[in-house]
Amino acid sequence: MTLWTTILIASAVVLGTKLLGYLVPARVAAHPRIQRISDVLTVALLASLVVTQTAAIGSAIVVDARLAALAVGAVLLRIRAPFIVVVLAAAAAAAALRAMGWAA
Amino acid sequence: MTSPAVRATVSMSLGVAGAVSLYGISFGALAVASGLDFWQTQVLSLFMFSGGSQFAVIGLAATGAPGLSVITAAGLLGVRNGLYAVRMSSVVGPGFWKRLLAGHWTIDESTAVAIAQTEPRAQRIGFWLTGAAIFVGWNAMTAAGAILGDALGDPRTWGLDAAAAAAFLGLLWPRIQSRQPAAVAAVAAVITVLTVPTAPAGLPVLIAAGAGVVMALLAERRHA
Numbered sequence: 001m002t003l004w005t006t007i008l009i010a011s012a013v014v015l016g017t018k019l020l021g022y023l024v025p026a027r028v029a030a031h032p033r034i035q036r037i038s039d040v041l042t043v044a045l046l047a048s049l050v051v052t053q054t055a056a057i058g059s060a061i062v063v064d065a066r067l068a069a070l071a072v073g074a075v076l077l078r079i080r081a082p083f084i085v086v087v088l089a090a091a092a093a094a095a096a097l098r099a100m101g102w103a104a
Numbered sequence: 105m106t107s108p109a110v111r112a113t114v115s116m117s118l119g120v121a122g123a124v125s126l127y128g129i130s131f132g133a134l135a136v137a138s139g140l141d142f143w144q145t146q147v148l149s150l151f152m153f154s155g156g157s158q159f160a161v162i163g164l165a166a167t168g169a170p171g172l173s174v175i176t177a178a179g180l181l182g183v184r185n186g187l188y189a190v191r192m193s194s195v196v197g198p199g200f201w202k203r204l205l206a207g208h209w210t211i212d213e214s215t216a217v218a219i220a221q222t223e224p225r226a227q228r229i230g231f232w233l234t235g236a237a238i239f240v241g242w243n244a245m246t247a248a249g250a251i252l253g254d255a256l257g258d259p260r261t262w263g264l265d266a267a268a269a270a271a272f273l274g275l276l277w278p279r280i281q282s283r284q285p286a287a288v289a290a291v292a293a294v295i296t297v298l299t300v301p302t303a304p305a306g307l308p309v310l311i312a313a314g315a316g317v318v319m320a321l322l323a324e325r326r327h328a
Contacts, residue, residue: 001171007144010161010175011152014182018154019207021189022196033324037317038184039279040288044316045181046156046276047289048309051296053163053269059301069266070273077277084126090270091130094263 065103069094113217113226117233120213124155125241127271131158132249134268137259138166142250149246153239154211156181156275160309163268169306177309188215195227209235284323288316 028034054066073090081089097103128149135145140162148158157178164174189210195218196206209232218231256262280286292312299308 003140003144003165006165006171006174007140007147007161009171010157010178011148013175013179014152014154014157014185015208017179017182017186018189018210019204021186021210022193022203022207024186024190028190035187036320036324038187039285040316040320041180041313042156042184043276043279043285043288044292044313045160045177045309046272046279047292047316048296048312049160049163049177050269050272050276051293052167052300052309053265053272055297056167056300058167059305061297061300065263066266066269069263070269073270073273077274082123083274084123086274087127087130087267087270091263091267094266095261096263098261098263 062104065094065097068097068103107223107226109221109223109226110229113221113230114233116220117217117230118237120217120234121237121241124213124238125245127155128242128245129249129252130264130267130271131155131162131242132246132251133253133256134159134249134259134264135162135246136250136253137256137264138162140165142247142254145250146243146247149243152178152182153208153242154182154185155242156212159268159271159275163272164306164309167305170304173306173310177306177313180310180313184212185210188212191215192218192231195224195231197228206231206235209239211235211238213238284320288319291319292316 050070054070055061055063069090072093073086076086076089094103131149132145135148135158136142140148148161152158152161160177160181161174164177189207192206192210192215196203214231214235217234218227221227221230253259253264256264259265276289280289292315295312295315296308299311303311
């Protein structure tokens with residue numbers, strides 16, 4: 001599958017899911033179990049993506065500047081810093097560690 | 105004419121939209137760094153228009169995950185939008201074209217701002233204004249980021265790979281403030297660490313998601 005095909009199909013799936021929600025009778029989707037599964041699915045996917053973005057290079061687990069940067073992000077989230085500040089500070093932390101030669 | 109509630113809604117909508125749009129710059133830059141070209145990046149912001157799913161696409165594409173894994177992960181992350189849509193259905197009201205456009209703009213932020221209001225009029229304004237402002241701002245900033253990203257060279261020098269990790273953590277953070285979701289997140293993280301070296305690219309994320317759902321169902325049965 002080319003990258004273009006992937007992007008177009010994935011976009012259609014995500015957009016289609018939103019539109020589908022306007023067709024579903026409210027009582028079906030408002031079921032507490034459906035809500036809980038949706039919440040859990042989102043949490044598990046995001047947690048997994050945090051790990052792959054922080055510690056994976058291909059199929060290897062690698063500890064590098066990204067882990068320190070993530071810790072900086074976590075501290076900022078803890079003190080309720082705005083989202084954009086968290087993202088920029090993490091980037092700056094990783095860039096600084098690499099510039100100093102303290103981490104790969 | 106404009107009640108204090110409506111004024112508060114407008115200010116909340118624009119505040120949220122401003123913050124989210126700024127963050128579109130990092131999406132644009134990271135997408136280009138992940139190997140997407142300018143238009144591939146822009147198509148994601150124009151049509152997919154859901155931050156979590158968009159980041160999943162570029163994150164997984166960068167690891168060389170097969171197309172089907174990328175589509176599945178992005179699709180599963182978009183499931184919550186479908187539930188927001190059900191919630192927003194009565195706020196949006198009838199009309200085919202109106203509902204079509206509303207569907208496209210049904211995301212975390214537009215839903216959250218609408219739900220936060222008590223007056224029906226304020227709910228409508230919150231949904232539409234937040235959705236519209238983020239759609240315009242997010243796409244403009246995505247373009248800016250994609251152009252800027254091309255000029256930056258190696259993304260690691262600027263820590264853009266770490267920015268993506270922090271972005272996912274930022275999306276996760278508000279959802280793990282109670283014990284059960286925090287436990288699900290921890291299990292998903294451990295499973296990912298264990299499966300990355302052994303499972304094919306793209307699969308660890310899906311395995312972790314499946315494990316999370318199983319955990320939730322088991323917990324439910326125990327409480328029942």
